[in-house]
Amino acid sequence: MIRLSKRLEKIACEVPKGSRLADIGSDHALLPSYLAQQGLIARGVAGEVNEGPYEAASRQVRAAGLKDKIAVRLGDGLEVLEPGEVDVITIAGMGGALIVSILEAGKAKLSGVSRLVLQPNVGEDAVRVWLLANGWELVGEQILEEDGKIYEILTADRPEDGADGSLGEPNEGQTAKLRRLYEPLVLADGLVVDKELLLRMGPYLIREGAQAWIAKWRLELDKLEHICAQLERSDTEAARAREREFRIEMKRIEEVLSACTRKDKPSFN
Numbered sequence: 161m162i163r164l165s166k167r168l169e170k171i172a173c174e175v176p177k178g179s180r181l182a183d184i185g186s187d188h189a190l191l192p193s194y195l196a197q198q199g200l201i202a203r204g205v206a207g208e209v210n211e212g213p214y215e216a217a218s219r220q221v222r223a224a225g226l227k228d229k230i231a232v233r234l235g236d237g238l239e240v241l242e243p244g245e246v247d248v249i250t251i252a253g254m255g256g257a258l259i260v261s262i263l264e265a266g267k268a269k270l271s272g273v274s275r276l277v278l279q280p281n282v283g284e285d286a287v288r289v290w291l292l293a294n295g296w297e298l299v300g301e302q303i304l305e306e307d308g309k310i311y312e313i314l315t316a317d318r319p320e321d322g323a324d325g326s327l328g329e330p331n332e333g334q335t336a337k338l339r340r341l342y343e344p345l346v347l348a349d350g351l352v353v354d355k356e357l358l359l360r361m362g363p364y365l366i367r368e369g370a371q372a373w374i375a376k377w378r379l380e381l382d383k384l385e386h387i388c389a390q391l392e393r394s395d396t397e398a399a400r401a402r403e404r405e406f407r408i409e410m411k412r413i414e415e416v417l418s419a420c421t422r423k424d425k426p427s428f429n
C-alpha cells in the first residue's frame with residue numbers, strides 16, 4: 161500500500177471523492193497513485209516536465225497496477241492536459257512563482273476545473289494574488305510542520321456562474337465575496353491588518369493563528385533581521401531606505417503575531 165507524507169496526505173484530503181485529477185509536477189506520482197489505489201479518484205493524470213521524475217512516475221504507476229487509471233505524461237505544466245479533461249488540479253512542492261507561471265500559461269486548460277489545491281514551498285502570497293485576480297475563491301488554508309519544514313496548502317474553488325452549475329467568470333455577488341476575504345481585518349486592540357498583509361500571511365491562517373504559522377513567521381522575522389544586519393553594514397542611502405522598509409514590515413508582522421499569541425486572544429471581525 162502506498163504511504164504518503166503528512167504533507168501529501170493533507171493535499172489528498174482536499175481532492176473531492178470521484179474527481180478526475182491532474183497532479184502537475186508529480187515526481188513519483190505518489191499522490192495520484194495513492195488516491196487511485198484507495199478508490200478516491202475516478203482517474204488521474206501525472207504530469208512531469210523532467211525525464212527522471214517522469215520515468216519514476218511511470219514506474220510507480222506500473223508497479224501499483226494503475227496504468228488504466230493514471231496517465232503519466234511528459235510536458236510543461238498544463239500542456240499535458242486536454243481542455244475539460246480534469247476537474248481538480250494539484251500542484252505541490254515548488255515555488256509560488258513557478259506555480260503561478262504554470263497556471264497563467266495554462267489558463268485555457270482551466271475551463272471545467274473546479275478546484276485547485278496548491279502547495280507552494282515559498283511565495284504563497286504570489287499564489288493568493290493570482291487566485292484573487294483570476295476569480296478563484298480561496299476556500300481554505302492549512303499549515304503544517306514536517307521534518308523541520310513548514311508547508312502551506314491553499315485550496316481554491318472556482319465559483320459556479322450558470323444556473324446549470326457551469327464554471328466561468330464570477331458574477332458580481334461572487335466577486336464581492338472574494339474581495340471580502342481580504343477586506344481590512346480589525347483586531348480587538350484596533351490593529352488593522354490590511355489586504356497586503358492578509359495576502360502575505362494568509363487570510364484564514366491569520367484568523368487561526370496555529371503554532372506552525374507562528375513558527376513560520378518567527379523564522380521569517382529572523383531572516384528579515386539578518387538582512388537588516390547586513391544592510392546596516394552598508395553606508396549607502398539606498399541601503400538605509402531598504403532597511404527602513406524592512407523594519408516597518410517586521411513591525412507589522414510582529415504586531416500581528418503578538419495579537420495572535422496573546423492569552424486573551426482577540427476575536428476577529
Ligand code: SAM
Nearest residue numbers: 184185186187207208209210213236237252253
Ligand atoms: N508534487 C510532488 C510533491 O509535492 O511531493 C513533487 C514535488 S518536486 C519537488 C517538484 C516537481 O515538479 C519536480 O519533479 C519537477 O520536475 C516538477 N516540475 C517543475 N516544473 C514543472 C513544470 N513546469 N511542469 C511540470 N512539472 C514541473
